[in-house]
Amino acid sequence: MKNLTYLSILLFIYSCGTEAQKTITDYAESITETELKTHLYTYASDEFMGREAGTKGETLAINFLKDYYESTGVSGGSTDGSYFQEMTVTDRRGNSIDSYNVLAYIKGSDKANEVLVITSHLDHIGVEEDGQINNGADDDGSGTVAMMEIAEAFVEAKEDGNGPRRSVLFLHVSAEEKGLLGSKYYTDNPIYPLTNTVANLNIDMIGRVDSLHLEQPDYIYLIGSDILSEDLHDVSEKANQDYVGLTIDYRYNDPTTLVYEFGRWRENRYYYRSDHYHFIKNNIPAIFYFNGTHEDYHAPTDTVEKINYALLEKRTRLIFHTAWEIVNREERLTLKEGGEVPSDD
Numbered sequence: 001m002k003n004l005t006y007l008s009i010l011l012f013i014y015s016c017g018t019e020a021q022k023t024i025t026d027y028a029e030s031i032t033e034t035e036l037k038t039h040l041y042t043y044a045s046d047e048f049m050g051r052e053a054g055t056k057g058e059t060l061a062i063n064f065l066k067d068y069y070e071s072t073g074v075s076g077g078s079t080d081g082s083y084f085q086e087m088t089v090t091d092r093r094g095n096s097i098d099s100y101n102v103l104a105y106i107k108g109s110d111k112a113n114e115v116l117v118i119t120s121h122l123d124h125i126g127v128e129e130d131g132q133i134n135n136g137a138d139d140d141g142s143g144t145v146a147m148m149e150i151a152e153a154f155v156e157a158k159e160d161g162n163g164p165r166r167s168v169l170f171l172h173v174s175a176e177e178k179g180l181l182g183s184k185y186y187t188d189n190p191i192y193p194l195t196n197t198v199a200n201l202n203i204d205m206i207g208r209v210d211s212l213h214l215e216q217p218d219y220i221y222l223i224g225s226d227i228l229s230e231d232l233h234d235v236s237e238k239a240n241q242d243y244v245g246l247t248i249d250y251r252y253n254d255p256t257t258l259v260y261e262f263g264r265w266r267e268n269r270y271y272y273r274s275d276h277y278h279f280i281k282n283n284i285p286a287i288f289y290f291n292g293t294h295e296d297y298h299a300p301t302d303t304v305e306k307i308n309y310a311l312l313e314k315r316t317r318l319i320f321h322t323a324w325e326i327v328n329r330e331e332r333l334t335l336k337e338g339g340e341v342p343s344d345d
């Protein structure tokens, strides 16, 4: 009995010790391919009917996200403390759509007024006329579940007393597929002042491998990292070198680099084609994380079993490490002197 008592005391001390010594690597390791896969198998299932903005599929998606954040202990980030930013937006055909952004928020400690915004789009393109469902597992189920796991890692750290110094807003924007409307709505009607928004990390399609990287799939495209802030680029590079070791491909930093899409070669223009654009145009430095397009892009064949989950885990951990440094470093990221926001003309 006595020995057992000693043993349990020792175990108690040991567990307290490890608790206090948890490192960023431990939190990053809470991001697992198993959990990413579990979330995605629900989020990109037929039940969600392609998650088109303004449809029942979108309602299912936003409630799924709300339930997740509630059960994970992440607060709502909207003005009234709810998880939803209600909006009416107009699509390219002039139709008005009632839609919702989903916001989850972790308040920072000593620099709480400064906010990092992580984005991915919750919507996709719905159901085809012939009834085939566009599940959008990669686009952008992959970015959505990555954000869910990053939020969980930050919550775990906060519960151990390692909360972020700056605040983190997990902003799931909608109506991206209708023309980046949810992110435009947010930056036109920000819940947290844009002047205090230190950076945007935008995740849109990170679960697949494109035809250029079939031989060496451990890569990711980063777009925009050094355009407004050299600091952001350096933080991102260091996070990758210290913890993850992916090959970072910067070829699409140049919007004129050609890509083969929809049956023809054209300028990629990715810098303007996802939700980070509305942050950039407000002079907020941003990184767009992207795997490139593939044959299932915007097709009913963009499905869960084609996702490379081990790679999704690695890429998600890279974004987590980058976010961690941005919110915990002493100095706010600085903008390049005389740095100009490129316009979308």
Ligand SMILES: [Zn+2]
Residues within 6 Å of the ligand: 121, 139, 140, 176, 204, 205
């Ligand atoms: Zn997308």
